Amino acid sequence: MPPLRIGIIGAQFAAHLHLQNYQRLRGSKVEIQAVASRTKESAEAFANRFGIPHFFDDYRRLLDRGDIDAVDICVPSDLHHEFVILAARAGKHVICEKPLTGYFGKDRPEEAVGLTVDRRTMFREALANCEAVAAAIRENKVQFCYAENWVYAPPVAKLKNLIKVSNGTVMDIRGEESHSGSHAAYSRTWKGAGGGALLRLGAHPVSAVLHLKAYEGCLRGGKGIRLKSVTAEVGQHTRMDSFRQEPRKWMVSAWEDVEDWATMIMNFADGSQAVVTASDGVLGGVRNTMTVYLSNAVVQVNINPSDTVMAYAPAPHIFGDEYIAEKLETKAGWNFASPDEDWVRGYPQELADFADCILTGKEPISGLDLAIDTVKAIYAGYLSAEQGMRVEIDKL
Numbered sequence: 177m178p179p180l181r182i183g184i185i186g187a188q189f190a191a192h193l194h195l196q197n198y199q200r201l202r203g204s205k206v207e208i209q210a211v212a213s214r215t216k217e218s219a220e221a222f223a224n225r226f227g228i229p230h231f232f233d234d235y236r237r238l239l240d241r242g243d244i245d246a247v248d249i250c251v252p253s254d255l256h257h258e259f260v261i262l263a264a265r266a267g268k269h270v271i272c273e274k275p276l277t278g279y280f281g282k283d284r285p286e287e288a289v290g291l292t293v294d295r296r297t298m299f300r301e302a303l304a305n306c307e308a309v310a311a312a313i314r315e316n317k318v319q320f321c322y323a324e325n326w327v328y329a330p331p332v333a334k335l336k337n338l339i340k341v342s343n344g345t346v347m348d349i350r351g352e353e354s355h356s357g358s359h360a361a362y363s364r365t366w367k368g369a370g371g372g373a374l375l376r377l378g379a380h381p382v383s384a385v386l387h388l389k390a391y392e393g394c395l396r397g398g399k400g401i402r403l404k405s406v407t408a409e410v411g412q413h414t415r416m417d418s419f420r421q422e423p424r425k426w427m428v429s430a431w432e433d434v435e436d437w438a439t440m441i442m443n444f445a446d447g448s449q450a451v452v453t454a455s456d457g458v459l460g461g462v463r464n465t466m467t468v469y470l471s472n473a474v475v476q477v478n479i480n481p482s483d484t485v486m487a488y489a490p491a492p493h494i495f496g497d498e499y500i501a502e503k504l505e506t507k508a509g510w511n512f513a514s515p516d517e518d519w520v521r522g523y524p525q526e527l528a529d530f531a532d533c534i535l536t537g538k539e540p541i542s543g544l545d546l547a548i549d550t551v552k553a554i555y556a557g558y559l560s561a562e563q564g565m566r567v568e569i570d571k572l
């Protein structure tokens with residue numbers, strides 16, 4: 177079978193992550209044909225670094241190429257749905273980073289939309305974007321792969337096996353993604369990111385929870401277990417007076433109209449619940465964790481940090497340039513040194529599944545339904561936080 181020919185749009189953080197994890201597939205399952213980014217310089221630098229034959233500063237030139245089967249979208253979140261639709265119309269299969277879409281207030285150029293636009297309007301428009309994507313995928317008969325690495329992470333795969341063999345009832349799930357703040361400029365505003373911590377970080381555990389409840393439903397004889405309602409709270413902890421007065425900031429504090437903390441309770445149709453927390457105010461490296469309480473078992477998943485390798489140094493320079501873990505403030509003291517962070521987070525497994533599925537016409541483990549359900553859950557959460565009440569998903 178000839179390899180899948182991929183064009184990548186975006187040449188920064190997420191694009192690097194993808195290229196690092198395509199390496200093992202290149203030459204057998206995939207070929208990376210071209211990269212496009214906002215500037216020619218960054219596209220060229222990326223192409224040179226990863227040995228990609230073509231580079232552009234206009235993504236439309238990449239979409240026009242006949243030697244590209246699939247487009248991998250690694251651009252800021254406000255461009256996702258538009259680029260997915262254009263790629264589908266160009267007849268390309270699509271791999272898209274999280275979140276699929278959201279509300280970005282494109283028609284309100286002067287406003288800090290996170291402060292001015294009501295969440296019901298946001299929910300409606302985010303859902304309209306989802307529907308437009310679904311229509312483009314359907315009408316152009318291309319495949320959609322949602323780059324949600326949590327559902328591919330080996331610790332989550334093990335969790336699924338344990339749920340299956342225990343045959344217990346999943347009653348309570350607690351999931352968290354937190355760290356000390358995104359590096360990316362687009363994340364500071366609602367217009368760039370479509371929300372704050374709940375969408376940007378919470379998308380991972382929310383998707384994982386939805387995936388697990390769908391999986392459990394299938395184990396029980398067919399249908400996934402539906403999300404019925406959500407209750408959420410959001411906060412801006414870096415706006416606290418005492419924090420503002422501190423001379424040294426150890427975490428990102430440049431958030432404009434987006435929250436830097438959120439917790440959402442997800443209520444499922446079978447009576448079970450999940451609690452998801454997402455924070456940009458957590459020091460000590462990235463936290464990606466999930467605990468599942470079953471009727472007959474408990475499973476704790478530590479994607480990060482994990483204590484496979486614990487390393488101590490009395491001063492930060494001792495470990496030199498050796499990578500320890502993402503977003504660690506210091507290499508001094510005891511740390512959790514991740515031996516293969518990409519693997520444990522599921523990036524190579526995710527891209528391998530996408531390549532296989534597009535080549536063979538199978539549905540990926542993480543596809544369009546999960547992408548849309550995640551947007552729906554999170555924007556219902558924003559509405560709940562605004563109104564101070566539980567929101568029934570089917571009544572929206």
Ligand SMILES: NC(=O)c1ccc[n+]([C@@H]2O[C@H](COP(=O)([O-])OP(=O)(O)OC[C@H]3O[C@@H](n4cnc5c(N)ncnc54)[C@H](O)[C@@H]3O)[C@@H](O)[C@H]2O)c1
Nearest residue numbers: 186187188189190212213214250251252253273274275360
């Ligand atoms: N799954 C994960 O773990 C993970 C991690 C990080 C980021 N992400 C997601 O990846 C996406 C990108 O994040 P990032 O951190 O790489 O952002 P970034 O700002 O670091 O990079 C964005 C890239 O998009 C390019 N770009 C912007 N506008 C463009 C345009 N009009 N045409 C062509 N290229 C354009 C830029 O040139 C840049 O190369 C986000 O949606 C984010 O949510 C996912």
